Amino acid sequence: MTDTNSAAAPLRVAVSDGDSGFVQVLTKRLDRLGWEHVVMTGAVPVDRLVSMRLGAFVVDLALLGSHAWPYLERVTTELPALPVIVCTGQSTVAQRVRGLRLGADDWVTKPCHPEELIARVEAVARRRRHADTASAAEAVAAGDIEIRPDQFQAFAHGRSIDLTRREFELVQLLAAADGRVLEREEIYQRVWGYTMAHGDRSVDVFVRKLRSKFQQVSSDWNYIHTHFGVGYRFAAERALDGASEPVAAGTEAGIAAPTAPSAPDAAPKSLHAFA
Amino acid sequence: MTDTNSAAAPLRVAVSDGDSGFVQVLTKRLDRLGWEHVVMTGAVPVDRLVSMRLGAFVVDLALLGSHAWPYLERVTTELPALPVIVCTGQSTVAQRVRGLRLGADDWVTKPCHPEELIARVEAVARRRRHADTASAAEAVAAGDIEIRPDQFQAFAHGRSIDLTRREFELVQLLAAADGRVLEREEIYQRVWGYTMAHGDRSVDVFVRKLRSKFQQVSSDWNYIHTHFGVGYRFAAERALDGASEPVAAGTEAGIAAPTAPSAPDAAPKSLHAFA
DNA sequence: TCGCTGTGTGAACATCCTGTAATCCGTGGG
DNA sequence: CCCACGGATTACAGGATGTTCACACAGCGA
Secondary structure, three states: OOOOOOOOOOOEEEEEOOOHHHHHHHHHHHHHHOOEEEEEOOOOOHHHHHHHOOOEEEEOHHHHHHHHHHHHHHHHHHOOOOOEEEEEEOOOHHHHHHHHHOOOOEEEEEOOOHHHHHHHHHHHHHHHHHHOOOOOOOOEEEOOEEEEHHHOEEEEOOEEEOOOHHHHHHHHHHHHOOOOEEEHHHHHHHHHOOOOOOOOOHHHHHHHHHHHHHHHHOOOEEEEEEEOOOEEEEEEEEOOOOOOOOHHHOOOOOOOOOOOOOOOOOOOEEOOOOO | OOOOOOOOOOOEEEEEOOOHHHHHHHHHHHHHHOOEEEEEOOOOOHHHHHHHOOOEEEEOHHHHHHHHHHHHHHHHHHOOOOOEEEEEEOOOHHHHHHHHHOOOOEEEEEOOOHHHHHHHHHHHHHHHHHHHHHOOOOOEEEOOEEEEOOOOEEEEOOEEEOOOHHHHHHHHHHHHOOOOEEEHHHHHHHHHOOOOOOOOOHHHHHHHHHHHHHHHHOOOEEEEEEEOOOEEEEEEEEOOOOOOOEOOOOOOOOOOOOOOOOOOOOOOOOOOOOO
8 A cells, every 4th residue: 555656665686787887877776765786797606696685686698698598597497586687788589588488577678777677676576575475574572572463463472462453553663663762643643544633542542451461461571661741662671670671672581482373484583672 | 388488377368459460460379379368459447357367468558548557557456466568669768667667567669579578478477476376386284174276175084175266265375374364455365366345345255154164074173263453364273262272374284183184295385485 | 839731541432343144146057 | 948056245233443531640840
């Protein structure tokens, strides 16, 4: 719903091209889009590509001379999930067909406008991501609590706290804020999706519900902190003894595999707390 | 077998183009490839497209005049899973970028060689299928139930549960999600192929049918779990007492299945598994 | 200290969501 | 032409969730 047309998700792209002028323009544009990119003027060993965890790969086959076809084939074979866009000057229909059949996702002929190249990269990446269902956010843990986006749920000591959707979205937002204080307005805006009416207490009410539920399953931690006149902040802090002890993000509380089935991707990622 | 070099799972393609000469050549080629195809010289209502269950859609925007952009947007919005290849004569970089950003998967400029067009259609379809099918290959077992993609059917204690096509596709999708919660929208999107209309209860209804059938053959397991306000999750959990016991999803039905079916492949298929 | 404003709490109330089942429709076989 | 079957729609009921209120309590400045 949010990203209508542009691939909002910043992409990690590698460009392998010898044309420094073109690369320069492209690089600038990529920077502006906030995409991570690596530019290489020489051929890139396939092994290297594997370890780069790319979201897309733009390559000028001209660089590779006679190794072009075997190289392309090897890339598409070993990294079937990697979007490959060939960007080369001068080519025949036969070559393009061959490249595409070998597994390239698109074939752009230079000279071409960088914007079009980028749009094509987006198009391919979009299509790939579309199926890449798993790609949810990562789990976050703090204190005894683990928040799992893939489950739309939070867990404590391995069992589900029964958060409703709104409750979940609220904690998720707060937790993702990484220890920062969020104003009510902003919270409302982002969880409810529209502007908060004056006097609306919804956020407060939900914070209360959350505190209550957390309390029940993890009574010696405080998770949501009120900042008078401002808003709320999420951070796991030990309850009883006085001082603040911002173990905030600590995952040290061993979190057992929740009741939930093995989520392959759900490696709990610690919060980075900083006041 | 028939095709030497193409990625050729026969594809069902619709071509919407006014250029009869081009279409004729293309048609001939498609025939030879054994692809099902429908050719339309006029504009095609989006609703029609929906019911056609296409594998790809080639369209000449020139046919649509000023309705081109809204049309394209509507197609890509309502059928996000449908590969769309725009094939039009004369276009500016800006137009191509716009089209691609609106969701087109490729943009080919006429005149073009039909072979290249076909190769591009294949490339897009391949990319799309890569994700859809990647996980579909292997059988999954959970509780007493075994889902066999190769049979388009699920089994319990070795005998077929009589799932209809839709029912099967639904469980398969859920089971392949590996314990993750899937939102209704996404489910509908992926099983029905187009965007869910507001208020559509189809998913619920089919979930009910599935539960009912599972219940009949394996009454002491619960397979499909409702996540209020979100969607559904597939995981085999023992029925009786309240506690959760996630011998869940796609994983080895280890503890499970006293009378359980084979499930020889303990290897839980990963979505990222490469074919 | 007083008083104002902001926040915690609990409950009542209004809505929305889901389970369930019946009905309607189009397709294909007999 | 009728029937069986899968699938799409719709109606209804009960429960879950979200929203709103009134009141008690806590922070903060005069």
